[in-house]
Amino acid sequence: MSDIGSVDSDSSGTLPSGSRNQIDELDNPTTEEFNSFGRDCELHIYERRYDTRGEAVMLRIGATSKVRLPQNKSHRAALVLKRIIKEVLHEIIGNHADVRFDTESPTTIDEPAECLFHHRKKIRSYTDNSDDSLIRDHLRLLLQYVEKSLCLEIRYHEEALEKGPQECSTDLHNLWIFFKPGDLIYENINGTEIVSRLQSIHPEYDDIGSKEITSWNICSERIQYTGSEFGYTERDIEVDKFHGRKLVRKLSAFPLEFHPEKDRIKNQLIQRGRKYMSLRGIKHCFYNDREKSKRREGIMLDRKAFMLNAHFCGDSLNLSKSTFRDDSDSLLKLTDSEYLIFENKLCGYGLISKDWSMFDVLHIQEVKYEEDSFDRLVIADDNRKLISALVASHGNELDDFDDHITGKGRGLVFLLHGPPGVGKTFTAESIAESSRRPLFSMNSGDLVGFQNVELKLSMALSLATTWRAIVLLDEADVFLQARDFASIDRNSLVSVLLRVLEYFEGIIFLTTNRVRAIDTAVLSRVHLAITYPQLQTNARCQLWKDWITKVCSNNAPSWLDQECLDRLSSKEINGRDIKNVMRTAYILARHERRDVMASDIYKVLEMKAQFAVDFSETVLS
Structure with missing residues (x-):
């Protein structure tokens, strides 16, 4: 049995159905023959024939120690590699995205043999430096096959590269020649530069059996954070059909080595990757994107909460690839080549826009708290000191003041009442700034109208507790108004607030301008109520x-x-x-x-x- 087998295709240029299994079963070898598989340094040629039942079978029509490809038959079918040469190629190449050399069964490489094309120089170098004559013979035969079967592609590639990376061009059919798995692939999407690592590239056709390429599908990978670990996400890129030749660097996606500013891009994206890394976990930040999204607001970065709350249809994390936990030593060993392919967006929540979104790392900034803003609040000094003391000490109180039931009564509830424009909202905003906490702001319009108001409010307060945010429920009249027998719907909203506050462990400010109509049960949950008079x-x-x-x-x-x-x-x-x-x-x-x-x-x-x-x-x- 030969180490290399070339299988002729049918007239369409594709490998006939079932032929790979037939190749594996040829000659029904004995144990002795099986143990010797892959030792004969020969090229076997197989041809598809039809038996008396009209079924296709593969028939060996020749064997040779030199590569002489048939002139009247298509050689673009498959290359079958067996034991000895597989072991060597696994050492030289490793595993290719479409080809594995570490399996026990023969390895089939569909033509054109891309992995052999891209690694032919490494194979040549290994051959020249090997001390094993048997391995040298096998590799030389393999190189003969590659250089003869891909002679046109090799010449095309070398002539294109002679012009230099800036002038190197390709047509659609030969585009794959310039995309080697493992290469860094560059894209510029609406001004945002992205680099990913190439896994594989495949042509797309109009119809099954068609030879007309309509586009190329590039599968690459990037590193992303899940909320607890880092891993690889798959990225699918489409290079659309074009006519004639086109500069490689003008393609919608191309190897980074062809970019005239590759060094600048590498440096900037490595720094972006390091910034991405520093922003992992739950973070309160400021987003400042004046050009694209026009968003300028405080944000909470929280991937886990994003996946639970947002309707997200993005790249999924491929956990079959190597991952490393947030607290692992692997994070300290990340290389620049890994930082280079980090994702450029982080998941989070806009505290003003009140929506879940993806935020570009480039525009995420550290929050600059206005810690003196609470001092500017126009309010009685005694009230200012009391609010400040309660907020500062929250969470540090003695357990003796807990409710008898675990988890109840640990929240801090403020009720601010008075006419509009006297500082109620600014009180919550400024104390959040001075205590260096995010402000989670809501009003009744954000909640009322949802089918399950209690679930919506509970989830919001749960997030605020996780984020150590101060909650502002502004214009909360509909939740505070005294219950009566005439309005069942309004009564239910008051009951919702009472139940949610019972187990809330954070800090919440309720504002209203209708203090006389507040339900007495709500007042019993309030730790501090402050009246704001008209401004003097x-x-x-x-x-x-x-x-x-x-x-x-x-x-x-x-x-x-x-x-x-x-x-x-x-x-x-x-x-x-x-x-x-x-x-x-x-x-x-x-x-x-x-x-x-x-x-x-x-x-x-x-x-x-x-x-x-x-x-x-x-x-x-």
Whole structure:
């Protein structure tokens, strides 16, 4: 039995059905013959014939120690390798994506023999340096076969490379020649550079049996984080049909070595991979993408929560490949070539947009907490100190104050009540900043209308607890209103809040402007209730001063004197109105490319006052 067997195909150029098994069973060898398999250094040629029943069988029609491929038959069928040469090729090549050399049965390589083409120089070098004459003979015969059966492809490849990587071109049919498994494949998708490691490349055809290639499918791999471990994900890339020749570097995906800026790309993507690595686990970050998604908001990175909550249809983690746990020593041994193929996006939740999304690593930044924001809150000092103390000590209280039932009564509930624009929402926002925690904000509109409000609210509070986030349930009137016999639906919402708060272990702020209608059972769950009165003149004065300083690059402008502050604070408007006025004045000044002036603020206030007059007249009429 030969070490190398060439099987002729039928007229369509494909291996006949069942022929591989027939090759394996040829001659029904004895034990002695089986043990000698692969030792004869010969090339056997097989041809498909039909028996009397019309069934196709493979018949050996010749054997030779030199490669002379038939001129009138297609040799593009299959190459069958047996024991000795398989063992050597496994040592030289390892396992190829489409071919395994470490199996006991003969290995069949469909033509064109891509793995032998790409590794022919390594095979030649191994042959020249081998001390085993039997192995040298086998490899020389194999090289003869490769160089004769793929002579056109070899010449095509060498002539193309002579022009240099920038001018190297290919046609569609020979595209595979430039894609060697293990190569780094480069893509630029809407300005984002991606590199993956090539596994295999296959042509796509219009119809079964057709020789017309419509595209090439590239299978590659990247490294991704699951929430507890790192592993390889498969990436499918399509190179569409094109006519004539095309520069390799102009393909939608191509080997990185053909890119004129390959060194720059490697350095940047290695750093991106290291950043990806540093952001693993649960992280509170800031996302700043002004160009593409236009998103600027705080985010929570949490892959596990993402997979449980998001409707995600992305690349799945291929756990059949080697993986390493988040806490393993393998993480310390990652190489630059591995960092290079890390994914470029992380899974998380947008704290303002309130949606699950994929965030580009490039635009993820460290959160810069405004730790002095709570000091700017216009509120009684006693209330400020009490809120700060309760939040700071939460989770460190003595177990003696726990509920008698484990897991109950460990949450911290604040109730903030008062008219709009007096600082209720800002209280929760600023204490989250000063305590360096994320703010998980919701309102009744985010919850009411869902089929299972209790499940939605429970999941939200569970996430907030995991993230150590402060929860803000803004405009919570529908959950707080006193129950009665007339409204069963409203009563059920109050009951939902009571049940959820019973086992909540985090910090939550509830805001309302209807304190007299609050259910007594809800009040019994509240640890601290604070009343916010209408803003007085001194409070408005402080807010005007803070906002003017902020929009003027945190420097008080020269025109901001006591007379200006007295004039502004005399206007009986709330804190939200002051913020909106300053925002409008800032936009006006920026549009005219200058600093904010007092006249901008007065102009906006006049427009606001005129609208109030017009609105009142319209309503009364």
